[in-house]
Amino acid sequence: MPYKVRQTVEAEGEAMQPVAVTPAPPGGGPSDLELMRGLQAEDAEALSQLYDRYSGILKALILRVLHNETEADDLLQEIFMEIWRQAKNFSAQKGKPLGWMVTLARRRAIDALRKKQAYSRAEERLQMETEQQPEAWVHNSTQEEIVLGDTRVLVRDVISRLPPPQQQAVELAFFQGMSQREIAAHTNTPLGTVKTRLELGLKKIYDGLKELKDEL
């Protein structure tokens, strides 16, 4: 049964005008904000719809950090339980629901990565992937994705235009939770160079998102 709450709550999310670029729900279903309100009212159906809408994105994020399907499934379940429990702490004035969920999922995934005994093996795999597929972060878009939202494709385009060293620095910081000093050691690059790469890369992505938001 589709979730039917129809409140005019979107305006609350506009107070700060975050640069968020969430695709619109396909088929005109309830907005993310309406589903978050449902979670806050302890409506399990709202969680079910959020899972259907974003489990793929969150799992991809977890997989990017952990590189293990089983662990990713387990953590995905834990993360949605935490979303359910923590929904009351979500504030539309501080950002969009997807941003909040991604922040939560990333933190949990990086925590899990740091606890893993096999951390070094994951690092090796990441390094191999980076060396063998420097463009791995950016994928060709399928028709299904385009239907889901051109936004996703546009975001990838913004990131794909970064020079590979900047992509790598941003990737290590975001998906592996490394500090600038750790990235410098990991890539055997001077710290000042890493700082510059990260600053430039993040600024380009941020500016690209602002342009996207203006276009949408």
Added chain:
Amino acid sequence: MSFKEFQNCARLYVIGALDPEEMTEFENARKEFGQKGEDYIGECYALHEAFALSLQPAKASNAIKDQLMTMVRERAQSTPGAPPPD
């Protein structure tokens, strides 16, 4: 620290890439810039959403969802009547 430098640091801060010695200076600047600084940090969290959207969505398991929904419904039944936060 100028506001432009603060903006650079804020983008690093939201992805956890500031080194410890930079954190102190950033936190001082954060106090100095007040609400304007907090608003900018809030905007920077949109980077998280963008990075997630840049990935090819993975196939999420229906079994995981079934287990999740069972746990949630059991939890809801064991703690009925709690008023929703406003």
